[in-house]
Amino acid sequence: MPDPTTNEYLISLLSRTSLGDRPAFNALYDAAKSKLFAVSLRIVRERHIAEEVLQDSFVKIWHHAADYAAAKSAPMTWMTAIVRNRSLDIVRRPQHEVADHDDFFALNMPDEGPTPPVQLASKRDQAQIVRCMKGLDDEQHKAIALAFFDGLSHSEVAIQLKRPLGTVKTHIRRGLLKLKDCLDGHVNEGAGA
Amino acid sequence: MKLDHPELQSRLAAEYVLGTMHGGARRRFDEYLRHHRGLQAAVARWEAHLTPLAEQIAPINPPSRVWRRIEARINGKIPGNKSPLSTGNLGQNGARSPVLGGLFQSLFFWRGLGMGASTLAMGLLVSIFVGNVMPTHDPMMTAVLEDQGVARMVVEQPKSGMLMVKMVKPWKTAPSNSLQLWVMPKDGPPRSIGIINQDGSTKINMQDLDGMLNDGLAFALSKEPMGGSPTGLPTGMILCKGVIAKMPPKQAPKQQI
Numbered sequence: 001m002p003d004p005t006t007n008e009y010l011i012s013l014l015s016r017t018s019l020g021d022r023p024a025f026n027a028l029y030d031a032a033k034s035k036l037f038a039v040s041l042r043i044v045r046e047r048h049i050a051e052e053v054l055q056d057s058f059v060k061i062w063h064h065a066a067d068y069a070a071a072k073s074a075p076m077t078w079m080t081a082i083v084r085n086r087s088l089d090i091v092r093r094p095q096h097e098v099a100d101h102d103d104f105f106a107l108n109m110p111d112e113g114p115t116p117p118v119q120l121a122s123k124r125d126q127a128q129i130v131r132c133m134k135g136l137d138d139e140q141h142k143a144i145a146l147a148f149f150d151g152l153s154h155s156e157v158a159i160q161l162k163r164p165l166g167t168v169k170t171h172i173r174r175g176l177l178k179l180k181d182c183l184d185g186h187v188n189e190g191a192g193a
Numbered sequence: 194m195k196l197d198h199p200e201l202q203s204r205l206a207a208e209y210v211l212g213t214m215h216g217g218a219r220r221r222f223d224e225y226l227r228h229h230r231g232l233q234a235a236v237a238r239w240e241a242h243l244t245p246l247a248e249q250i251a252p253i254n255p256p257s258r259v260w261r262r263i264e265a266r267i268n269g270k271i272p273g274n275k276s277p278l279s280t281g282n283l284g285q286n287g288a289r290s291p292v293l294g295g296l297f298q299s300l301f302f303w304r305g306l307g308m309g310a311s312t313l314a315m316g317l318l319v320s321i322f323v324g325n326v327m328p329t330h331d332p333m334m335t336a337v338l339e340d341q342g343v344a345r346m347v348v349e350q351p352k353s354g355m356l357m358v359k360m361v362k363p364w365k366t367a368p369s370n371s372l373q374l375w376v377m378p379k380d381g382p383p384r385s386i387g388i389i390n391q392d393g394s395t396k397i398n399m400q401d402l403d404g405m406l407n408d409g410l411a412f413a414l415s416k417e418p419m420g421g422s423p424t425g426l427p428t429g430m431i432l433c434k435g436v437i438a439k440m441p442p443k444q445a446p447k448q449q450i
Contacts, residue, residue, distance in 0.1 A: 015427060018427050018431075019375065020431060026260075033254070033260075042250060043212070054259050055266065066427055067428070073241050084212065092215060125245040148211055
């Protein structure tokens, strides 16, 4: 019996799924469903919506399993990103929020950029991000955790933390920058090892 | 500041992945993301960085109806159904040709090939290969690869270490693509057999072929970038596939055809 938690096992199931292997897809669902359901439920907060997110996500995984090979990320990372994106799409629908286009002043005509290689390993990534999160200021940590785990927007985080919107945005922006420095620093260490 | 500025890309990607980007901005970002490789890479990096945090969330079992609904939604469809070869012909209830859909999607198929399928595959094979490219002695294994129930390709192992692949008719693909043949083992990821000719037959000689095919259940042909899959696993659409019929080793009487 293969260990259902290993990357190799999940990668194998994904690649078989890409060839239309229904039992492999079923095994993939069984291996990932409870983690992914919990991720979505935290964000959308209603079970029937989280169920729909899980359905949509696995239908997408079935049709796009072949894309996984190009994603070069750990299989759970790839699937979790699909589930988080779908969950966020739902809670970010217009009826759920007030308009805020601060981030988009700069979105003009995009130019093609280079694509640097992304090479990832799940366990190491997890240890890194946990360590780097611990390095944040308390307020930054709280704001980013609320946004990530609970899918809260800037203004929802502000209400939750009883802080002005601008302050929360700054905390999150600076926190993300600090995370980036920490994570990139770690990546360099890792690459040199 | 322009969108191709790495720092801006990274900042926007971070807010997108974190989820704080608002609806309108999020949808516009999705649009840009579709075509902008720099942004795609920035999002991929942030997903790799942040997503592992989700491991800290305690698992919650979803109800079993979720899987039933997923099954109902994908029923009768196979990945790569964007292929012009596999559009249309899906039944009203998603029912497909029993030969392709049924075999490929049933547990029985993956646990061990049904005799009916073997016999059918052999019958088809014999009729196709008569007096053609195959040696006259009995093959070690054969497979007819189908799409939508239509035979597209035949794979046969005439002897140890050799594989013969023949197209039923030439395949029309863009010249910038390669056709790659895979064997699906009982367990584990598909194994690449190699690139095959698009318009005729291909003879493959491989020293470790028998080992690779030993626990093989099926062959599949995928469309890949020129030169083959860059990852070692199938990345393109599946063009056809078929179960392997193995011949009993000692029971190979000459067939009179």
